[in-house]
Amino acid sequence: MMTAQNTQQNARNFLDLPSEIRHRIYITAGLVVGTVIRLMPNGDYCRYVGFRLPRESPGFTYNLLQTCKAINSEVMTLICSYNALVVVHQYVDAGLKFLRRLSPQQCSALTDLFVQLHLEAPVLGDCFDIDADPLRTLPPDAALVASWQAVAKHILSHTRPRTLSLRLFCDTGDGDTTLAVLQPLRDFPGVLRDCELQLHHQQGNTSARAIAWDTSILAKAPDPHLWDRFFRFFDLPIEIRRCILEYTDLVTPYKEVYWSASRGFRIATALIRCEHLNCDTHLHRGCRFLNCGPDYSETGYICYRRRTGYSPHCQCWAAPRALFLANKSLYQEALQVLYSCNRVIVVPSEGLRSCLRPDDTASRLDASRFITRHMWPDVLHNLRTIEFVFPAIEPASFPVSGEPYYIDFCFAIEHLKAHADISKLAIVLSITSPRSVTNGDRGSIHREITKPRTDKAIVLQTYAQLLQCLGTLRCMRRFVVHLEWAWHWRVKHPRVGSQYHNILDAEVNRTETWLEKLVMGDGYNNEAAEKIVEQPSIWLYAIWNTLEHVGWPDVPQQQLFRDI
Structure with a gap:
């Protein structure tokens, strides 16, 4: 077995060291890791913007990329593996071009990718840029859609299954443009670890939300045919069915339901915004169900209360109307949970x-x-x-x-x-x-x-x-x-x-x-x-x-x- 001393004697240069040791040296020396990298044009390279990192880290990373072709390829793979890459809508062409140049190995190393196409209307707060124009409207661009399809196919064809988390903002509603943007995700079922989609910058578009949900589930499902099978909920014992219903929106954020003869049923919300650690203890228990974001101010966030799309991380409460409309048996059990738990x-x-x-x-x-x-x-x-x-x-x-x-x-x-x-x-x-x-x-x-x-x-x-x-x-x-x-x-x-x-x-x-x-x-x-x-x-x-x-x-x- 080769010892560390023999390894050092046989190593003629830095690249002769084992890859694990080289990676540890890169990271220890200041390689940018664990942050958000926004892809922006800066000469032949993209600018890396990190938060809460040593000031010299971006410069050191840039110098590593200039060393040689071998180190450039290796460092770029580590960057893709340890950071979240963001294609901002102001520089979407440069961002997609950068992703298209990634090698198959670098594509397989990607773990977090955020793409802001915003083909119709980018929204204030969806990207962290003081120079952004949140009211700028972009008409659907066939060339841009085609460029995204090529990039998505290139990345997904080399992605290791269940390793990449994708967050996509396109704001195209439920038309043909949306189907074209989502088609690459449907062509590679079961590849993604996580998938969040925003299809409209306003809430309430039920058809677009259904498309987002179906595409996201298909992109994450190990077996695409699994979702075509029906689950016989009423074959479960009644005790288990009740426990399942208690984890739905039948239980309101504060476990309170208000009623008046003039307005019917409502829930109460606090006027004061959540202050996290300084939030009132009596009110804070419901904050996470009434305002789930912004968790990602640098990349944007998807919330049912604000946008139309799908995100498994949005915990905002929504009226569980579907549980009352499915059938009479489920309606009766839903009523029992609603009135007994609130x-x-x-x-x-x-x-x-x-x-x-x-x-x-x-x-x-x-x-x-x-x-x-x-x-x-x-x-x-x-x-x-x-x-x-x-x-x-x-x-x-x-x-x-x-x-x-x-x-x-x-x-x-x-x-x-x-x-x-x-x-x-x-x-x-x-x-x-x-x-x-x-x-x-x-x-x-x-x-x-x-x-x-x-x-x-x-x-x-x-x-x-x-x-x-x-x-x-x-x-x-x-x-x-x-x-x-x-x-x-x-x-x-x-x-x-x-x-x-x-x-x-x-x-x-x-x-x-x-x-x-x-x-x-x-x-x-x-x-x-x-x-x-x-x-x-x-x-x-x-x-x-x-x-x-x-x-x-x-x-x-x-x-x-x-x-x-």
């Missing part, structure tokens, strides 16, 4: 700042409409957690026992009792003060609950009588009351992880406990019912938290929701 929150149609006045008492509460009009009786059985956000009630509406909305609410509760699984059901109520929601008076709750009276404030007596009909649900799993007011969640609160204690907490807790025991009985212990860890719904928390940045009249309530 917290259903019924909000007032007029928004959080709505107020129920004496002349409005003939109207129905959204809570009553949800139970008796929207939900089928057999679906009510799947509910596990439901939250009613009541509008503020004017004290002049007291007493409420003879009002139509009160009678209607009592009927809805009896209907819920008859069809829901009460022993597994948790009900959360959010109530507030009229002054708090109409003009942002943060001190109204304090004045109401600290009045020197032997009984509770009139506004709370109104809610107390409204909640009396809930006494028939005393066997429910959990019952929680939240007393809300303007600016409640603007500062960090113990329920969302901070040690800050509001001076109102003690009195608010006593008031909430009084209302809870009014429904559940004097022996009810809300701490044993896990109220101490009960989190506020995202809508309530986000809208109060927004007040830190905007004035009370300017709170954009509707922007907190996304329609389903």
